[in-house]
Amino acid sequence: MYGELAGWWPLLSAPAAYAEEAEIYRGLLATAGDRAPETVLELGSGGGNNASHLKAHFRLTLVDLSAGMLEVSRELNPGCEHVQGDMRTVRLGRVFDAVFVHDAVAYMTSEEDLRKVMDTAFAHCRPGGAALFAPDHLRENFRTGTDYGGHDGDGRAARFLEWTWDPDPLDTTYTVDYAYLLREADGSVRVTHDRHLEGLFPRATWLRLLADAGFQAEAVPVEHSELEPGSYELFVATRPPG
Numbered sequence: 001m002y003g004e005l006a007g008w009w010p011l012l013s014a015p016a017a018y019a020e021e022a023e024i025y026r027g028l029l030a031t032a033g034d035r036a037p038e039t040v041l042e043l044g045s046g047g048g049n050n051a052s053h054l055k056a057h058f059r060l061t062l063v064d065l066s067a068g069m070l071e072v073s074r075e076l077n078p079g080c081e082h083v084q085g086d087m088r089t090v091r092l093g094r095v096f097d098a099v100f101v102h103d104a105v106a107y108m109t110s111e112e113d114l115r116k117v118m119d120t121a122f123a124h125c126r127p128g129g130a131a132l133f134a135p136d137h138l139r140e141n142f143r144t145g146t147d148y149g150g151h152d153g154d155g156r157a158a159r160f161l162e163w164t165w166d167p168d169p170l171d172t173t174y175t176v177d178y179a180y181l182l183r184e185a186d187g188s189v190r191v192t193h194d195r196h197l198e199g200l201f202p203r204a205t206w207l208r209l210l211a212d213a214g215f216q217a218e219a220v221p222v223e224h225s226e227l228e229p230g231s232y233e234l235f236v237a238t239r240p241p242g
Helices: 006-012 015-032 049-054 067-076 103-107 111-124 203-213
Strands: 039-043 059-064 081-084 096-101 125-133 145-152 157-165 173-183 189-199 216-221 233-238
Touching: 006 067, 006 145, 006 157, 006 173, 015 049, 015 096, 015 125, 015 233, 039 049, 039 111, 049 059, 049 067, 059 067, 067 081, 096 111, 103 189, 111 125, 111 203, 203 216, 203 233
Parallel strands: 039 059, 039 096, 059 081, 096 125
Antiparallel strands: 125 233, 145 157, 157 173, 173 189, 216 233
């Protein structure tokens, strides 16, 4: 998905589908710190779907490890600054009013890597500013499930089946398998399988690591029209002033 198939991303996951959740993130970012933010750093920005909505409210700097996804995002969000970097280690040498870490944080499969992301967020968050972390799942609310989607484009089209499951409930990871049907403009179709290993931690671990990184943090339940009530929560963290 993040390499050779990155160019298919807008057909697998359209920016318009992110409007509701992006508004949730905007509201939390706007009120979490000591003042409404002007500058926001997004770590793991991917193809820029959230940014396509948030850029109307904040001045965004978008960081992602995948060159292909950054290329997609630059086309969608030409007015935003884009930087290729690893969210665990990138250091831009400046601070922002807020830091946003969306579901790319799920690729942190150990406490060590998760803490490194939190350290990155803390290093780039000004005193009094806020950071928002949005993992897909916590250990407490994880559910096995399937999803599907995709879109038609100008000549090309894509569909996917997503299967989320946990082969070992005792470790800190779960598995997401994707099957893609990718139709070229000439009508030819290929099928591709993609497996993602993602991190799964209990709420207490998140809060402990955020505190260790220097943040004051809380878990915030979030309601979304496409999700079962009570199944999703985010972490809102603030960097103490001074």
